[in-house]
Amino acid sequence: MSEKVLMKGNEAIGEAAIRANCQCFFGYPITPQTEVAAYMAKKMPTIDRVFLQAESEIAAINMIYGAAGTGVRCMTSSSSPGISLKAEGISYIAGAELPCVIINIVRGGPGLGGIQPAQSDYFQATKGGAHGDFHMPVYAPSSIQEMVDLITEAFDVADQYRTPVMIMGDGMLGQMMEPVEFRPSTSTRVLPEKTWAANGRNGRAHHNVINSLFLKSEELEKHNDHLGRKYDEIKKNEVKYELMNTEDADLIMVAYGTTARICKNTIKLAKAKGINLGLIRPITLWPYPQEAFDLTIGSTKHGYLAVEMSKGQMVEDVRLSVEGRKPVHFYGRSGGMIPSPEEILDKAMEIVGGNK
Template sequence: MSQKVLMKGNEAIGEAALKAGCKCFFGYPITPQTEISAYMAKKMPTMGRVFLQAESEIAAIHMIYGAAGTGTRCMTSSSSPGISLKAEGISYIAGAELPCVIINIVRGGPGLGGIQPAQSDYFQATKGGAHGDFHMPVFAPSSIQEMVDLIQEAFDVADQYRTPVMIMGDGMLGQMMEPVEFKESTSTRQLPEKTWAANGRNGRVHHNVINSLFLKSEALEEHNIHLQKKFDAITENETKYELMNTDDADLILVAYGTTARICKNVIKLAKAQGINLGLIRPITLWPYPAAAFDATIGNTKFGYLAVEMSMGQMVEDVRLSVEGRKPVHFYGRSGGMIPAPEDILNKVMEIVGGNK
């Protein structure tokens, strides 16, 4: 059994990626994720692997395109404005069906915003984030241990489906320290051989060409239909969520990442006041766990309360999942402000207090 070590979230991401077989890292520094690049810069050369600080985020994502095209496990990381700069390259990568992992340690926005934690990149991550008909799986860990565990899964999902995969944490998860254990992978996935990779002929009679350009409309539509079937398979097989105390709840909170940890404390505070709260914690933001709402819709008296570090983004997917069957409420903080348990509880009391 491996020993737990105390690590900063960003550095734990780097170590987990190395253990998952990441051979190439291309990035550019931006707070609050810079320690990922710093960690990889220190470790990768000693392991015979490739670290390169690109001249920009745009350059870094296109280097990922090239490395991923050879079938090599590769990763990039950034924070909110940097992910915006990578958007075109992410669309190219999705269109060319190239596996890679993208880390976004979210800071407040819009614009340069600030370096404090936020969840205001939800739309960017889950609604495409770039041009064209595509999705990418998005994992939202709520602890450094979960972040470490999901790194291995992200690389495996990327390879299985030939897709970019994002892990989206906030600045708090990147900067805080917690004990983590680097476990041996127990995955039973049967990952396909990368016969598509442009890595030399290797006895093949044909060339492998990596491309996302289709000049004939019929061919591009066929490609988009093929991609959609893949996205449907990801939705069916890879959706993840946690349910807590949802069998008989006055109100069910919906939160992810750091905010979900805060909401677990709110559940304890509310119980002391005779209010029974539940929690739906999406672990995949895309595909979004609509099934969690189908499973709990009959178990809540006053509906759902989405709690976010944004002005209200995930709440739209909550409403879509609930489909008008129960009320959906929202509480959010923005700009790097972190919701306090007492403030969330006050919102809960506003909803259920006079109706108990």
């Protein structure tokens, strides 16, 4: 067993990517994720891999397009405004079916906002985030260890489905330090050979062409139908979530990332007051774990409480998953404010009232 080391979240992202055989990193500094790029700048050249600080986020994502097109594993990272600048490139990458990993360490917005942690990029990440009919898998780790483990999975999923994959954490996860263990992958995935890559003929009678341009409507529709079938496969195979204390719950909270960690403390506080709170923690934000609600719908007396570091975004997917079968409530803080366990408990007690 490997030893645990104490690392900052952003630096652990870089180390995990290197161990997942990331060959190229292109990025641009922006708080609170700059340490990802700084770590890669220090380590990648020493192992004969590529680090390049691009002149902008737009340049970085287009460099990712080029590197991914050759079939090598590549990654970029940024924070909220930077991801917005990358949006066009992400759509091109999805349209050209290129695998890559995109890190978003979320800060408060809109606009330049602030540098404190937030979860207000949920819509951007899960509802497209750019033009066209496309999705990308989005992972939401709640600890540095889970983030490290999901980096490897993200690269594997990207290669398996030929798709960009996002790992979305908040500024708190990027900046905190925790013990982390870099474990060998236990994945049993059989990844396809990259016969599509534009890396020379390699014995073929033709050059491979990387493209997302389809000028004929019939061809573009056919391509979108193909992408749709791929997204259906991802929804079928790649949903991840955690259930905690959801049997016979007075109320089930729904939260992801570091907010879910806070909710776990709320469960302990509630027990002291005789209230049984449960938790659904989505690990994949897309595809969203709708089945978690089917499994728990009969176990909650007062429905669900979505808790977010936003003005209310994931709560819409909670409502869609519940389909009106139970009430859905919301509690959120925004602008970099972090909800406390006591605040969440107060909201839960307001919902539960005296009629448990």
